[in-house]
Amino acid sequence: MMDRKKWIKESMRMIRRDLWSIRYVILVLGIYFFLAWNIFYSSCPFVMITGFPCPGCGLSRAGFSILRGEFLQAWYLHPFIYGIGLLTAVFVIRRYILHKETGSLKKWLIFLLAGMFVFYIYRMIRYFPGEPPMSYYPGNLLSRIAQAFQVLNR
Known part of the structure; x- marks a missing residue:
């Protein structure tokens, strides 16, 4: 030691x-x-391009809610913020405090991302379009391109 x-x-x-x-x-x-x-x-490239929420939509706001002590609001925005926080804490502890390998955490990361994707499908079916973060954002790139083509075809 x-x-x-x-x-x-x-x-x-x-x-x-x-x-x-x-x-x-x-x-x-x-x-x-x-x-x-x-x-x-917006900081989400998926939203900027398509206008649709991505599987991670709400994570940043959920993280800031946790920092403000608004834990229920964080859960409402994106419950996977707690899994990400836990995995991050485990990584930091293993790497920088215990000085142990962190490669074994990859399977947990994959599990977490798969769960986020399943949760995304659920939210899209159940809540889209609704309140943020499950909203459609009309100023996206694809809709602007479609509008430009409509103008050109007139």
């Missing part, structure tokens, strides 16, 4: 190394979200 200082130093080294290895992803995502919110007023 390593002493506390070595353990903290190793954990911080791992975090820095992991962040450095995905630096371009972080940069591209930062630019994408900045442009998406300032131009399209």
Whole structure:
């Protein structure tokens, strides 16, 4: 067992190394979200293109609801936020605190994503179109293209 200082130093080294290895992803995502919110007023590419909610619609709002202590609101927006939070916590604990492998968590991630997809189908059948996040967004790219073609065909 390593002493506390070595353990903290190793954990911080791992975090820095992991962040450095995905630096371009972080940069591209930062630019994408900045442009998406300032131009399209949405961060979801599926919504921006089709106007339909995606399987993850409501996750960001649910996460912010949790941060504000609005746990029931988070559940209402997207109950899988709790599974994502739990899986993230397990990953962080295993990787940065226990210094153990995290590859075994992939099966749980796949299970979580499959559950989200099944839940999405349920929400589309039961609630679409309804209140956000299960709403249709009319300013999407496909509807704008269809409108442009209608204008051209007149």
